[in-house]
Amino acid sequence: MVSTVIPVQPFDLVIFGATGDLAKRKILPSLYRRLAVHQMPEGARVIGAARSKMTRAEFRKQTLAALQEFVAPDLLKPDLVEQFIASVDYVPVDAGGEDGWAQLAKKLGEKPDHIRAFYLSVAPALFAVIADKLAAAGVATPSSRIVVEKPLGKDLASARALNAQLSKHFTEAQIYRIDHYLGKETVQNLMAIRFANALFEPLWNARYVDHVQITVAENLGVAGRGEYYDKSGAMRDMVQNHLMQLLCLTAMEPPAHFEPNMVRDEKLKVIRSLEPLKLSDIVRGQYRANGSGSSYLDDVKNPQSRTESFIAIRAHIQNWRWAGTPFYLRTGKKLSARLSEICVVFRDPPHSIFPKVDDLRGNALIIRLQPNEGITMRVTIKDPGPGGMRLTEVPLDMTFAKALGGEAEMPEAYERLIMDVIRGDQTLFMRGDEVEAAWSWVDPIIDAWTDAGSKPQQYDPGSAGPIDAYKLTSSDGHLWREIAT
Numbered sequence: 001m002v003s004t005v006i007p008v009q010p011f012d013l014v015i016f017g018a019t020g021d022l023a024k025r026k027i028l029p030s031l032y033r034r035l036a037v038h039q040m041p042e043g044a045r046v047i048g049a050a051r052s053k054m055t056r057a058e059f060r061k062q063t064l065a066a067l068q069e070f071v072a073p074d075l076l077k078p079d080l081v082e083q084f085i086a087s088v089d090y091v092p093v094d095a096g097g098e099d100g101w102a103q104l105a106k107k108l109g110e111k112p113d114h115i116r117a118f119y120l121s122v123a124p125a126l127f128a129v130i131a132d133k134l135a136a137a138g139v140a141t142p143s144s145r146i147v148v149e150k151p152l153g154k155d156l157a158s159a160r161a162l163n164a165q166l167s168k169h170f171t172e173a174q175i176y177r178i179d180h181y182l183g184k185e186t187v188q189n190l191m192a193i194r195f196a197n198a199l200f201e202p203l204w205n206a207r208y209v210d211h212v213q214i215t216v217a218e219n220l221g222v223a224g225r226g227e228y229y230d231k232s233g234a235m236r237d238m239v240q241n242h243l244m245q246l247l248c249l250t251a252m253e254p255p256a257h258f259e260p261n262m263v264r265d266e267k268l269k270v271i272r273s274l275e276p277l278k279l280s281d282i283v284r285g286q287y288r289a290n291g292s293g294s295s296y297l298d299d300v301k302n303p304q305s306r307t308e309s310f311i312a313i314r315a316h317i318q319n320w321r322w323a324g325t326p327f328y329l330r331t332g333k334k335l336s337a338r339l340s341e342i343c344v345v346f347r348d349p350p351h352s353i354f355p356k357v358d359d360l361r362g363n364a365l366i367i368r369l370q371p372n373e374g375i376t377m378r379v380t381i382k383d384p385g386p387g388g389m390r391l392t393e394v395p396l397d398m399t400f401a402k403a404l405g406g407e408a409e410m411p412e413a414y415e416r417l418i419m420d421v422i423r424g425d426q427t428l429f430m431r432g433d434e435v436e437a438a439w440s441w442v443d444p445i446i447d448a449w450t451d452a453g454s455k456p457q458q459y460d461p462g463s464a465g466p467i468d469a470y471k472l473t474s475s476d477g478h479l480w481r482e483i484a485t
């Protein structure tokens with residue numbers, strides 16, 4: 001099955017930080033892939049902006065190298081590559097200084113009808129500076145869009161300050177805060193599964209759902225990003241954004257329409273309904289060395305660090321739908337596998353007419369974000385064959401790539417999100433109030449760790465995290481799912 005691609009309107013996308021890692025790995029390759037499926041229209045321009053005094057030809061050369069490195073070779077068709085490279089331009093701009101802004105304004109002025117988007121792929125300290133400069137240079141028109149990505153602050157106060165700085169020049173409808181997890185195919189599928197099927201929604205509440213597990217496990221450590229990571233830790237880097245977004249989409253009420261603000265209103269209500277966290281609801285971990293592998297402390301070059309590379313949380317949502325159903329969240333580095341999934345575990349039938357079987361775990365709906373996006377429903381059936389009624393569990397398994405045919409496209413999160421920016425669709429972007437509410441939930445705990453001088457528990461690389469993470473669920477009579485692919 002090949003998906004329908006609707007071209008977007010001609011646009012100018014200015015990438016600040018165009019020579020950086022995100023531009024090379026994600027933004028430029030994603031744009032190319034959209035051009036390759038004819039979604040990026042003729043005349044659209046990708047304008048790199050960075051401090052480096054490079055010529056357009058040099059930036060095009062860099063762009064070509066990025067495509068060669070980060071786009072699958074079978075997608076690199078010479079005529080399409082040529083067409084893409086021809087759409088790429090470059091202006092040296094000093095974000096904090098005066099150089100380059102007039103030149104950028106001149107370039108954008110050549111195409112006054114184009115949709116304008118400014119992608120700030122730069123250090124967060126520059127977000128407000130660039131927003132000010134865009135306004136001063138007169139290039140931020142009322143229909144322009146500004147795109148920023150986490151970290152969106154490091155606590156509530158700084159997130160508020162950032163929102164205030166951006167909204168000096170841009171309305172909320174012009175600000176696109178990326179959480180790349182919202183661009184993942186299965187994350188959106190979660191909304192389709194819940195709200196386009198009559199099957200699940202009647203059961204989607206505390207009466208039928210025993211508990212929910214949300215896991216985002218990674219098998220790599222933090223080597224190479226140690227400086228950033230050590231100041232953030234898993235709570236700021238993953239929980240405050242990605243995991244909370246997954247929690248919101250799993251727990252929210254059906255919006256009246258699939259409309260950006262209606263969806264975001266419902267997510268916000270979930271965050272505001274979260275019970276304040278207690279220290280006893282959280283387990284923090286830090287990976288140690290094993291064999292030849294380095295420890296977290298080695299990776300961040302900070303032998304005293306108390307930052308967590310793993311966290312497990314028991315969250316409660318105080319509303320009519322979810323009171324009494326715990327949501328367990330966990331994320332960590334150097335775990336046994338790279339796996340992201342949401343598992344909704346249903347309660348047992350109210351009365352069993354069959355003899356009890358110890359190792360049956362009951363119905364569960366598992367929504368797999370990565371790898372192998374798909375959905376599995378765990379159901380209990382009769383063990384085949386004669387010999388009486390014995391029960392066993394089987395997965396009803398649907399891997400999207402198989403179910404939708406070999407040609408099913410799973411676009412990268414950034415492809416979808418950048419096209420949504422151009423289309424002006426904010427459904428998959430975080431609103432300022434959501435970001436602030438999420439900080440309000442995690443801030444008190446981060447402060448409490450600092451005040452208590454709390455230390456994360458060590459765990460072995462390749463494991464499922466520290467021992468206490470097991471206890472968090474087992475003390476409630478639950479068991480984490482295995483982290484394996």
Ligand code: BG6
Binds near residue numbers: 180340
């Ligand atoms: C980023 C975090 O937002 O998400 C990283 O900063 C993390 O620490 C990454 O590795 C995970 O994203 P993905 O798409 O690879 O699961």
